[in-house]
Amino acid sequence: MNDVFSARRFGWLMRKMFLDKTAPVFGTVLLCFTITLIFYVVTRLLQGLAVAQNGAFTTGLSLGGTLVASVVFGNFNNNAVGTSFLTLPASVFEKWLSGVLIVGVLYFFLFLFFFRLLDLAFVAQFHHTLNPHSAYYKEQYESIQLLSYTGSTARGNYMMFFNFSGMMMLGSLFFNKAAFVKTALLICSLVIAAFLLNLLVINLLIKNVQIAFPFSVVWIWVGKDRAALNLPPESEFRIRIIFCYVLPIILWGLSLLKLKEKEF
DSSP states (O other): OOOOHHHHHHHHHHHHHHHSSSSHHHHHHHHHHHHHHHHHHHHHHHHHHHHHHHHHIIIIIIIIIHHHHHHHHGGGSSHHHHHHHHHHSSSSSHHHHHHHIIIIIHHHEEEEEEHHHHHHHHHHHHHHHTTTTTTTTTHHHHHSOOOTTTTTHHHHHHHHHHHHHHHHHHHHOOOOSSSHHHHHHHHHHHHHHHHHHHHHHHHHHHHSEEEEEESSSSEEEEEEEEEEEOHHHHHHHHHIIIIIIIIIHHHHHHHHOOOOHOOO
């Protein structure tokens, strides 16, 4: 039998994962969906539907994905429960792949399906409340549409999902206790540090800076108005490739190496 991957052995492993971890894994997924629904409803009431769409999508996919990754990869930790999974007669690659499929495939597509149903309901409700005899009916109707899964907002969240979940996989394998909290604090610290360092450097190079986002855009004051300084197209393309593909591959690959290390 292949020491790296066996379809039969992998099937047994996935079966055990679903039988033994149905409550924590699917309970976490249900929690993420519930938080997404609450966030959508509350933000819809306070700030409107457009803000609610973007915020709920970010919350459910990017933040929810990190929580699911923490629960799934917490199964391979050096504690009583984790040891039982680490000693299963399956290869390191198969154990890692089982977690990757649950986080990166199962949760990812389940959330997209759930959010589409949620978005359909709220957008349809919004359109139904509009007055068709209003002079601005067409503009109001077209101003709110279903969140595009191929638009810039969705693509940005896909990037955050794969990067943050990759970081959480590593953190869950590295920290034996309170892995989600510790890794989340580390991620927040890195993001804040990158933002502040970028702002400091930009202020040293450019005057009248209002705000600056790392690897993205710098807003400067031009009199009483704001103007945006964007990256050159070639630089923007390279950075997009790094954060969308290179960095996630590195993070998810490192989680495989860390899992291999924990078995010895």
